[in-house]
Amino acid sequence: MTGGQVFVDEGVEETSPAPLTTKRIYVYTVPGRSEPAWERTVGQTHTTGVGLVKVGETTKPTARDRIRQQLNTAYPGLKGVDILLDEPAQRVDGTWFSDHDVHRELVAQGIARDQEWFEATLDEVKAAIVAVRQGTAFESTRTLDFPMRPEQEDAVAVTAGYFTAHAGDSRAPRFLWNAKMRFGKTFTTYQLAREMDWNRVLVLTYKPAVQAAWRDDLLSHADFEGWHFVDRATSIEDADELVNGAAPLVWFASFQDVTGKSADGTIKAHNETIHLTDWDCIVLDEYHFGAWRDSARDLYDPTDKKLAELEEPEDWVTEDDLGFTARNYLYLSGTPFRAITNGEFTEDAIFNWTYIDEQAAKERWDPAVGQNPYVDLPQMxxxxxxxxAGAMAYAEDGEFNGFNLSEYFRAERVxxxxxxxxxxxxxxxxxxxxxxxxxxxxxxxxxxxxxxxxxxxxxxxxxxxxxxxxxxxxxxxxxxxxxxxxxxxxxxxxxxxxxxxxxxxxxxxxxxxxxxxxxxxxxxxxxxxxxxxxxxxxxxxxxxxxxxxxxxxxxxxxxxxxxxxxxxxxxxxxxxxxxxxxxxxxxxxxxxxxxxxxxxxxDPNRALGLVAEYGMKLATVGDDATPQQAIGDLMNYLPIFQFSGGQMLQLDAADVLNIATTGVGASALAARWNSPVLVEVNEHTLTALLDQKELLEGLEQIEDFRNLANMAQQVVTSTSKLKKVEREKGKGNLEPDEKKEKKESNGVKKQIREKLQKFLAKIPVFMYVTDYREEALKDVIESLDSDLFTRVTGLTVQDFQLLNKIGVFNAQHMNAAIYQFKSFETASLHYADQSVPDQTGHKVGLWDTTIDESELGQECESSTTSVD
Structure with a gap:
């Protein structure tokens, strides 16, 4: 111990409380005690630190009340006193513990003491408190013991129930967490592992930067006592020993690493054990199913092009591509819209937690239950x-003369x-x-x-x-x-x-x-x-x-x-x-x-258009909400204020839809119907297409699709082959002839997409001439006006149904495109001074759903609120 200094006597002892009296445990230090350096060696562990801390207890409402009673004379107003911790001294079973319990735990770890003063770090004291509270062994890194939030408990319960119910399926069950940032995916995943009694969990991600979160959550929380964390830094010998041991473990790896190969084309030595292990669950983190790869790359600095290609690759990676063995698969994503709308997961295999859910839970929290767990999640x-008007001169070529911020702030090197x-x-x-x-x-x-x-x-x-x-x-x-x-x-x-x-x-x-x-x-x-x-x-x-x-x-x-x-x-x-x-x-x-x-x-028009599209996509993961309802729910917790014409107005959902749709010109609308996002052309849909012989025969009767079967087979065969080569050689290591083949395959894929786009470009004509406006277009095509559809497009209803079934049409984008078309059509009637009856109660069909006609974006009475 450091000696030679005289310290104030903290004096007053508290009366021993009754067993059921509420108690608090506290930690503080004072000038003179906070400076001395110390060191200790316990076994082979050598620890150094600075400052001594006092660990005490009180029955007063706060530690400050007790410390003021002790030190106010020596430190008026407690100036210079640093209160480091103040929390309930209660075990998980509801009983109360004392400071002596914590003292014993600290001394047992070889930590020196001078009465209630200890040569310890704050984390060591926290770890001792956690050990006492939980009744577990002391681990210096385990300083956290907070419980799950309600939605995290729901996610664990629903997912565990699904995995249990499908344990006997011929294919390992797959579950998706559609969870926004700050849901707590790492902590909740580990709680699911505890619930399922898993011992071997493999976490795969395209973003190695999240490694720290996966490691820290496992090693710092008391609930995961005894678990081990393995990553790229773990030696092969230690990793093998842990995998072959009895203790549960989490192995963290990146897709880039596990799918790469060594120089001789074999599996990298440090990944061999991954391939040989039967995993209880493989967690695929930050996995967006190719939903917005190109757009996601926009979020990277241009100088980080290689990183963008690694973290946002063009090809999907599925369980089959990995070649691992697992009993369960858990997918984690904040933007899995395409996976949901394409039916990658059934409704009972998805847990949703959005920004709207979070802010609603924050607003509804009952203070009587305890502290609001969402209180520090800010509203946007x-x-x-x-x-x-002068800004409109700054438009990007090809953007239909729309204002472009990137052009407005364009710069160059001298x-x-x-x-x-x-x-x-x-x-x-x-x-x-x-x-x-x-x-x-x-x-x-x-x-x-x-x-x-x-x-x-x-x-x-x-x-x-x-x-x-x-x-x-x-x-x-x-x-x-x-x-x-x-x-x-x-x-x-x-x-x-x-x-x-x-x-x-x-x-x-x-x-x-x-x-x-x-x-x-x-x-x-x-x-x-x-x-x-x-x-x-x-x-x-x-x-x-x-x-x-x-x-x-x-x-x-x-x-x-x-x-x-x-x-x-x-x-x-x-x-x-x-x-x-x-x-x-x-x-x-x-x-x-x-x-x-x-x-x-x-750039309000562009931004509000994106808000509208985002709201429509949220509707696909909700309870059959209409676009206006979904956008209204979003704006309830994301208020939008627009400054226009000298006034700042708070917008509502109708305003956003109005701006998002009436700002669309005829040329932009036509481009929307020639957009590649409306169709899905990839290895999965083309494989499904090749399995439909009758469909292929029917399509090849249409001139544009004469050679479709051969083209689809070329893409599927080439993609499968090249993915295998890249798995063996590593990304970016293709031979010149293989690179040429990949380029040709992408070209064929583009041709197929363009052929399908030519078909879709005829859909607006069909919408214009059909008499059925109140039904979903898919239903109109399949049962109400089938003959007209075949005459306009050249495609039979049976062929259409099969194309729709295998996921060629992106329902989410089709809904948005039809919505824009009909909004533009309705607005045109107003501009032409044609009489339009009251729309309330009248339905308008989109692709696979219907909405009230009053929800179409058009020039109508606004309910904006001035806030200036």
Missing amino acids: RMYAYEMG DPKSKSTAPGEYVFIDPTRVSEFLEMLRGKLTEQMRMQILGQSSKKAPFPYESADFAKAITHSVWYMADVASCFAMRDLLQAHPYFSGYEIHVAAGPKAGMGAAAKPLVEKAIKTARDQNRSGSITLSCGKLMTGVTIREWGAIFMLRSLKSPESYFQSAFRIQSPWSYRQPDGSLDVQKDVVFVFEF
Whole structure:
């Protein structure tokens, strides 16, 4: 022990409580006790630390009350006293334990003491408390013992029931958790393993950056005592010993690693055991079933192209492709829309937990039950600002003259040959325009912008860096730019700006910013610098880094300064700011740092179109909600405010649908019906097609499909062969002739898709001429107007039914396309001053569902609420 110093006598002893009296356990330190260094050796473990901690108990409401009684004379107002822990001293069986129980546990670990003062770290004390509370053996890393939230308990119960009921099936059962970020998938997966008495669990992911979460949850929570964690860093000898032992284990690996091969084409030595083990369950994490691979790659920094290809590959990887043996498969994803709509999983094999579910649970929580477990999960709000008529000049080619943020903030390198990122190396095409935009963010408009944005109105809306409502959230924000050039050009403008130069500006773009999870520490360093130097806050500029898989808890706002085309990619990036940020107080309560977070959008038409599409997709995983109902549910917890014409209006679901659909021109609508997302052409659908001989014969009577069978067989055979080669040689190691074959196969696949798109392009004609508007189009085709369908498209009803059955048509996108078509059609009647009767109660058919005609987006009476 460290000696030679005189410390205050804490004095007053408490009266021994009755056995049923509520007690609290606490830990604190004081000046003089917090500085001495110590070290100890127990067995072969050597531990060093700084500072001694006092471990005590009290029957008072809080530890502070008791500590004030002890120390207030020596430390008035407890100045300098650091209360490290204050929580109930209650076992899991409801009985109360004492500080002496904790003391005994600490001493048993060889930890030196001086009465109630211990040479121990706070984590060691927490581990001792957990051991006493749970009645388990002491493990220095097991400092957590929180219970499951209600939805996590539901997920475990439903999934365990499904796996148990299907244990005897000929094929191993598969279950999907459609769970948003912050559901707690790792912790809940481990609880499922306990419930199922699994001993061997293999976790596979495309994103190795999530490894820390899987490891820490297993090794830090008391519920998983005795479990072992194996990963790439574990030696082959240790891994083999653990697999052959009796203790349960989790083996974490990446798809890239387990599907790769060594130089001689054999399985990598450290993966051999994986192939030889009979797994109780294989967990496929962050697995989106190819649902939005191309869009997902938009979320990566352009300089991280190789990482994007690895983490968002083109080909699906299924259980059959892996070649492993498992009794159960659990799939985890936050955006599995395609898997759901394509029937990859039956309804009883899916557990859904969305942002809407989370926020509803937060709102409904009964305080009488205890502390709200959702209290630190912030609500999101969107503020959308129209940039004015002058902004429409900045359109991207091929975007039908629509405003494009990426073009608005386009930048370039001054010297194309230079690789420097020094100030002045990158400039905006129109720096004056961007400088005016920065002034707009502060509510300081030039006369030209005032006319463009406010028009004749003198009313003023809240701007991000002007309104007190946003002040806390924008302290630390991320600005999502289009590319590396715009990030560095924006950095230079911000650092030279008299206001924004007060922020710590960090560029999370380019190869020097770190790849994947490696980019996070640099952002955290910038945030710490801002805090230590008392700067206004921090602004992180990114064009993809940290937009997937990694979150920064301090971010309270995201500025969307690029145009995204997929609702999945849009919300994947927007949800980066929805991560919790709170501190546990000594009394057990949470000090929440983020109650509300903000998405600042500057292309309302595109953004609200994505919100509408996202809401429609949420409807596919709900209880048969209509698009307007699903969007309304979303907006109940994601309020959207639009600044237009000098007013800030809160929108409702009808407004969003109206903006999302009436903003669609005829040419854009036609392009929608020639979109590749409407059809599914892949190894799975083509294999199913080849199994339908009669269908193939029927299709080949149509000129466009004359050689369909041969084309489909070529794709299936080539894809299967090349996937096997890549499994043996590793990704990216194809021979020149194999690369040529892959390119040819993709070309054939594209031809088949284009042929199917030509067929779908005739669907609007059929919708226009058929008399049946109130029925789902699929039903109209199959039973109500079959002859007309065959005359218009050349396809028989039987052939259509088979194509639909094998999943060629993407129902989710078909619903959205038909919705847009009929909204445009209805709006056209209004524009033409044709009399349209009251629509309430009248049904309109989409692809495989119907909605009330009043829900079609059109120019109608708005119920927006002004908030200016």
